[in-house]
Amino acid sequence: EEGPSPRACRLPPRLAWCSIDWDRLRLLHPLGAGGFGSVYKAIYCGATVAIKQVKKCNKNRLASRQSFWAELNVAHLHHNNVVRVIAASTRAPSTQDTLGTIIMEYVGDSTLHHVIYGTDCIAAERKDDELPHGPVFLTIAQAVSYSRDIVAGLVFLHSQLIVHLDLKPANIFITEQNVCKIGDFGCSQKLEDAVSSGPQFCQQGGTYTHRAPELLKGERITPKADIYSFAITLWQIVTQKEPYLGDRQ
Template identity: 25%
Template sequence: MGTLGMAVFNQQKVEDFYDIGEELGSGQFAIVKRCKEKSTGVEYAAKFIKKRQSRASRRGVRREEIEREVDILQELQHPNIITLHDVYENRTDMVLILELVSGGELFDFLAQKESLSEEEATEFIKQILSGVQYLHSKKIAHFDLKPENIMLLDNNIQRPRIKLIDFGLAHRIKDGVEFKNIFGTPEFVAPEIVNYEQLGLEADMWSIGVITYILLSGASPFLGDSKQETLANISAVNFEFDEEFFGSTSELAKSFIKQLLVKDTRKRLKIQDALNHPWIKDKSATVEVQTKVESQQMKTKRLKEYTIQSHSSMPPNNTYANFERFANVLEDISLVEMGLEKVAQNRESLQDDVEALLSIYTEKEAWYKEESESIRQELSQVRYKFRKAEVLRKGLQEDLRTTDTSLASIDSRYLTREAHLGSLRQELNAELRWLQEVMGSLNGEAGNKGFGSISALNNEVNEALKELLSKDCGGDLHPQVQPDI
């Protein structure tokens, strides 16, 4: 068998290795035929799945979906689950060689019985739970558990073995990875599928609840007159145990169903809880004495009616060519109907969106106008203040330049005055030296004359010199230059 990583399966002609026999059943894009392996003589079922030829096409199954089914089947080895033997591929089809499950559907088998006790029912439900426990332990959800996918390996023995089949919708559930999808059969799907919410292993448990309800009563808990009504009943969890159908059913059986048909996935029974439920686990508790044989026969009578009705509503098994032709026509019609409904819904939602956007736009526009007006006023105030500051700056620059010029002129005058004072100092010093000499000679002569007259003369000369100097320096004589005569 080819490896999934390369996604290349056995490219040889399947007819070279298997004798293909009569048709066993068909679906929208698949047909199952009995076949016999030439080398061993062992019988198998060959499931021919039509491949989608292009991305634009609506006919056939996408390659990655077939690969997912094969990938999951290759991993499964359990007494209650169908096994995959081989995979072939040609231009138009993928051919899965599967274990031959020839005992028919469980419901058909039970409907043929005269009567059915709860103990017998739980024997089969236990097997369903066992197969689902194996799947869930591998984090695989079947997503299409319904009576027609619960088969018997062989119905000619005392205790037939259950086989879960058709893993076309099965998915691996990865923690933390969002997975939403709308698929399955309306009658059996969980509310989270109807409401397009996060999906997990819990969806299978809901389906087991629906199957058990039908098995014990022959009535379908949520089935309405139309698909929409059925889905609305599921979403609202609108079901009850009608006395007519459940008059002789044990409370334990009802509690088992009630704990599975719970909308909140966190509160719904998990597979291990279901296996441990007293109705399943404890045989003595499962059987309540049923004295009315008629009530038991009524159960199988209703179950018979249910199976006849469900089979009559299913498309008949046609030859491959007819099946393909009808399937294509039906698919095209349903696509057109769905397309028209979607267009109408989209138009309405688009209209609402446009109106909402217009009202938001109008509000925003008014707000922006208001905001821009206040911003414009603030900007004009800022500009006015800026211009004032600019004028002030220029005035200050002018004052600084004037001050610089004044300081330079004062500096120059100061230097000139200092030089003038220096030369005066020198002249004064020379004059003083000359006076000292004169005074020295006068003092010599004064020895012969009276001292008083000399002193008086000195004072007069001193005063005369001070006055002279004072006039010469404009009255601004430096203290260092003051004469001390």
């Protein structure tokens, strides 16, 4: 694998601690792809990790750049219910058309969406067979446990003045220990001290089915937006149905 492009810019000083040691990174295989990039399983400094490479989007370069920097809102945070960022770089291997690279803790490829709707073959790979095969109703204990994990993660994020703004089952990962971790912070925003700055407004995308009405109307961002998204997610956990039906969001 070739080294990072020498012409790429560096992380700002406040994020220098999490710069990538490229010599200790080895990609294994793809885990998936989304609107802003691809995710790979990899080995970094001897540990299994997930690598997210944010692609350069010719149609919306600003959005892809905002997504990359938004992911780093949690770069300095540690919590049991939040996916941890280990390292990052605005550089990328020269063979990759990427805007930047983010190394995160590996939490597996199981999400709450998989568990709720029985999609993918996640349960077949679990030795303890804790997760359900197919769309069977979760037990009350499972629903409460998942909900408590999500709430704990949100309380922590909000205490750090971070709002997720895209909370949904597909962005909540479930570890082999059956613990929920909130991930995918590409739409997140850091709320500044209200004393030193005015109201903040949402400028990025998200999932409309889980988006708070005030954000759809272009109103100011508050942690209440995540509470609305959690309520929709909780409804999905309990009913195991999609919140809205139709050909378009």
